[in-house]
Amino acid sequence: MTGAVRIFVPCDAAALSVGADDVVAAISAEAARRKADIQLVRNGSRGMLWLEPLVEVETPAGRMAYGAVAAGDVAGLFDANFLAGGDHPLKQGETEKIPYFAKQERLTFARCGVIDPLDLKDYEAHGGLQGLGKALKMQPAEIVAAITESGLRGRGGAGFPTGIKWKTVLEQQSGLKYICCNADEGDSGTFADRMLMEGDPFSLIEGMMIASLAVGASEGYIYLRSEYPHAAATLRKAIALWEEAGLSGKREDGSPRFKLHLRMGAGAYICGEESSMLESLEGKRGQVRAKPPIPAISGLFGKPTVVNNVLSLATAPLILAKGADYYKNYGMGRSRGTQPFQLAGDIKQGGLVEKAFGVSLRELIENYGGGTRSGRPVRTAQVGGPLGAYIPAAGFDVKMDYEALAKTGAMLGHGGVVVFNDGVDMARQARFAMAFCEIESCGKCTPCRIGAVRGKETIEKIIDGKNAPENLQLLEDLCDLMTDGSLCAMGGLTPMPVMSAVKHFPEDFGGKNAGN
């Protein structure tokens, strides 16, 4: 293959959704026609999704990016000698010097979009397996201490310190313990888990192996939502390659020391809640469990279980490889390290931005996102998924950190930012929050099951102008009750988007000062 020019075209689902496979077919055909010596590599996405399909050509001056490429552009790219990095209207320059990318701090996503996701050698050449190598020489308590020391907190949304969770599981006396990866990334506006699983799946597997060594678990499950068939296919291949390479370790009887299973969800948002995910993994309806006991003490099949988000687990290898201090030095306050933020909705430059905690929402939306795709002014952004608050444009200077957001009545969640233009009707968004809760509630507790229905009806009355002041008061009471009385975050946080919309956009609810 010497002399072949390497061309990278992502096999990430987002890139495929806008024609990456067509581009690959066109490049292959055009190269054959011109007898050009090329080697196509299907990498993950760099996260600059507005440039997808992003074609990269390896040149002596670095990887040159061309995007967004359509199949019809390919002949023109060859004419422009893009194999040598030639100029073309679609040329974006060296990929890693594109400002959107260059200003990021890629730790968890360091390899994503760089390597072939299913090439273990490529993985190892880019720092993979170093964390596991270190973990294998450490005592379980030392691994837990390193994770605790790094300040890593659960990236699924709740932000609970990962090391403390692991410590609790380590301390349990049980012959059987489990590592469960929550890959039920159901929040609208989030796709970081998917991108990582498709672009660097071995980092998740390595993280789960490290967790198993840390707590003494012998089995692991990845619970993946069924809306991600492409990620499922990648993970299946990655797990098989990992096991074939003997990286799961061996017991005396030849069976793997750590057995990893991939389980698919079946279309239920609530299964992203950890206890309902455990029920689902046991083959049951995904109904929430009352806590205590916490899963770390009694989780899957009643055994001590680590339940972590994809990104938390995939960050563990880096922490062990580079040390807790390296990770801890990023971030602010009690939010240490980096967060992969996801810019979505009506945004010009949508994609993934991994930055240290502390970046402002304005910087993300304006500097990275470049404002709206539609060209209309930004009115609001919903941060943290369907259960997160709507933040008005005037509040965009808030720092993106767990505590700073909480102080303003918002939350970071899984780091999704959904931008809305001035055409958005906030009463309708509030109604949707309740309607979504009605559809996706597991039905176990009354505040959520009934509250969502009554909440939706009440907002409809407000929209119709029926006794708006009284109904707003009723809505507020109902939201208080749902917040205080629900069993889990589904019912408990649905009031957040509702009341933030009422508070910041009273003009949309048929009355002035409606939120007071």
Next chain:
Amino acid sequence: MAVLIDNTDDEEVRRICAAHGDRPDALLEILHELQAARGWLTDDALRAVAHILNISRAEIHGVVSFYHDYRRAPPPRFVVKICRAEACQAVGSEELAKHAEATLEQGDDAAVEAVYCLGNCALGPAVMIDDTLYGRVDRVKFDALCKKYASGKEHAS
């Protein structure tokens, strides 16, 4: 009419369950595979699964009816899932859904379904047809895709 049929001679169900060690905790996986093989979940097949896994049909009904993915009726020729969650709402998925419902002809034997997030939130509106994801789907792209699927051209790939 109410004859209890022991369908455990249903070799396909037996094979699928056995591949999962006949474990009740693998029920979701077993149902997924069964649906992939047959298009939908029939009473007979569910009865056989209950028998093999040694769980009650009520428990299976509870699971099948809880999750959105499982079908208890034959599927249409193709299923169009339009993301109706916030990120896609922000770029016009509601209008697209209305357009889809108004234009997709009954004769196409297609179903338009709502889905909440396909993980393609920066390239909305997102649509999934069968298992294939599409991004930035405007009306023109939507119509072209549906035409392709209706003519069966996408099924071979």
